[in-house]
Amino acid sequence: AFNKYHDYYYYSLSPPPLCSSPPCPFTQILPPAPNSGAQNVRVEVIPVVRGRLGGTVDLPCRLLPTGPDVKVSQVTWVRWDRVGRSYSVAVSHPEHGASFPDPEADGRRLKFLSAGSVGEAALRDATLQVRELRAQDQGNYTCEFATFPRGNSKGATWLRVEAAPQNQAWAQEVTQGSVPATVAFCVSSAGLPAARLSWSTSLTHKAKVTQEELSNGTITVTSQLTLLPTRDLHGQTVTCKVEHETLQEPQILPVTLAVRHHPEVTISNYDDNWFIGRSDATLNCDAQSYPEPTVYNWSTLLGPLPSTVVVQGSRLVVHTVDSLVNTTFVCSATNAVGTGRAEQTILVRENPNPAGAGATGGIIGGIIASIIAMAVVATAVLICRQQRKERSPEGHSEEDDLGGPPAYKPPPPKVKLEEPEPLQLFSLDNCEHSPLKTPYFEPSVSTTEQDAPRYHELPTLEERVGGSGLRGPVPQEPGEEEEEDDEDDDYLDKINPIYDALAFAAAEAYQKGFVMSRAMYV
Structure with a gap:
């Protein structure tokens, strides 16, 4: 209708x-x-x-x-x-x-x-x-x-x-106690639709979520984080995650928790080496608390401080140590929550304690020096190895090592030498010949067999040309100059006797106007 x-x-x-x-x-x-x-x-x-x-x-x-x-x-x-x-x-x-x-x-x-x-x-x-x-x-x-x-x-x-919400999170200061309390808030204001809030923490917690519709139709979501407020909780960080359709990705809001607790006090800087006459000995009163301590108070178990002691806030200074400071000092720190205290007993000695700060410093210094020395040695070894690698040419092989002289000298063979015979000499004037005998060694022959021949004799030129009517040179006695040369040549004989066995016999060639150089052996 x-x-x-x-x-x-x-x-x-x-x-x-x-x-x-x-x-x-x-x-x-x-x-x-x-x-x-x-x-x-x-x-x-x-x-x-x-x-x-x-x-x-x-x-x-x-x-x-x-x-x-x-x-x-x-x-x-x-x-x-x-x-x-x-x-x-x-x-x-x-x-x-x-x-x-x-x-x-x-x-x-x-x-x-x-x-x-x-x-x-x-x-x-x-x-x-x-x-x-x-x-x-x-x-x-x-x-x-x-x-x-x-x-x-x-x-x-x-x-x-x-409607895009406005998101924020903050910590709620609480006092240390044994009853769970709300320690943090996370709020997503004026969103449409309502945002989704969640907490991320490894701590045992509870979260309470509430929604409120505003006059314009938008919705505010609030999440409260509840934990047991302990001093260990102070300074820890939790995160609130906000999810909404207008956000491309969830928004993460970190929150640092704040738990008020009374000071936890310790006394530091005592080295167990306070002796008569020591100057400027100090003690520090260290307090961990939230909020920070506002008042520090120094005293002794016996009452007021000695006259030689000066208080500088959380610091106690003894300009000259004497027997009056041989006592127990007490430091108390106070904040808005409460007061904490600590004690330190001082032992005043007649002489410095060798096992005190000096000995301790020496031990620490020795350890540090040992570590440095070991590091230097290790560095030097690595540098030496690196230099050796850099000096070795690329492509170096075992064949290159074999190309040089041996690293050791083999023992000389024991050979039976015959009497030296005249060398075969050639004269360019009359083509006369001198006898020449060349020894030929058999290293495989045992040295114990004295009767067996150790080498083979080659026929001399005199024997070979005997049938042809050629006449060899007549041997002559060498002169003084030749004897001096023989003394110089003894150097090779001293190095290895084999050079003596293979050496040329002396000849009278010097008297006939020609010279033959000594052979070189490798």
């Missing part, structure tokens, strides 16, 4: 299935409503449209082309709330134009984009523009075309309004 609103007629529509979050179960192109008698009349919409709070968004809705006999009589936009109630928000008529049921609330924010067009063509594009988006604008919207004679065709769109 038709309903009349401000003299405009529109169809009453049954509510479509509600959609609380995308994607919604609506098709992009919807067929005509059942039992309407329509044929081949379809509506094109976008199933989900997103818009930012305070911004502008378009809700597309178009009637696909039909035959010339199909006439559009009216277009209506309806919004469905969370409980299933429907509200007409905009109507377009071919004769009366566009109208809005609530001109004060919606008339200035809603607009048909085809409002400037004329005739029935303007009704086939019913795209609705929504300006100044509000959180209340979020919901299911139905666009319905009333056609003649085909009946009604409609399509549904889910409008999702989003």
Whole structure:
């Protein structure tokens, strides 16, 4: 049936299935409503449209082309709330134009984009523009075309309004105790939809999450982290993770916990070497607390401090050690939570303690010196090895080593030498010859066999030319000059006796005007 609103007629529509979050179960192109008698009349919409709070968004809705006999009589936009109630928000008529049921609330924010067009063509594009988006604008919207004679065709769109939240996290100062307390907050303010918050920590904890809807429809989410407040908890870091549809990736917010606790006091700088006459001996009062100590107090177990002691805040100074400081000093530190104290007994000696600071320093110095010495030795060894590698030519092989002289001298063979015989000499003047005998050694012959020959004798030139009538030279006694040369040649004989066995015999060649050089052996 038709309903009349401000003299405009529109169809009453049954509510479509509600959609609380995308994607919604609506098709992009919807067929005509059942039992309407329509044929081949379809509506094109976008199933989900997103818009930012305070911004502008378009809700597309178009009637696909039909035959010339199909006439559009009216277009209506309806919004469905969370409980299933429907509200007409905009109507377009071919004769009366566009109208809005609530001109004060919606008339200035809603607009048909085809409002400037004329005739029935303007009704086939019913795209609705929504300006100044509000959180209340979020919901299911139905666009319905009333056609003649085909009946009604409609399509549904889910409008999702989003607002980027403001996220922050901070620590809540608590006092050390035995009852769990809230130590940190993480808040995501004015988001739409609500943000998801979670804590990341290895500590045993509990998280309490609450939501608050603001007047503009946005939601603030708060998460409280609850832990047992101990002094060990102070200074540790926990993280809050914020997830939201407007964020490309989760936002991580670190929080450093703060637990107030009384001071934990220790006394340092005593070296067990306080002796009579020592100057400027000091003690330090070290306090670990939150907040920091505001008052330091020095005393002794016996009462007030000796007159030779000077207090400088957390520091106690003894300019000259005497027997009066042979006592137990007490340091107390106070902050807003409480007071902590520590004691240190001083033993004053007549003479310096050799096992005290000096001996300790000597031991430490010796250890450091040993480490340095070992490092220097190791470095020197590595450098030497590197230099040896650099000196060795590339491609060096065992064959190159064999090319040089041997690293050791083999023992000389024990040979039986015969009497030296005259050398064979040649004279360029008369072509006379002197006898020559060349020894030939057999190293394989055992040295114990004295009777067996150790070498073979080659026939001398005299024997070979005897049949030819040639006459060899007559041996002569060498002179004094020759004896001096023989003394120089004894050097080789001393190096190895084999040179003596292979040496040329002395000859009288010097008297005949020619000289033969001594042979070289390798």
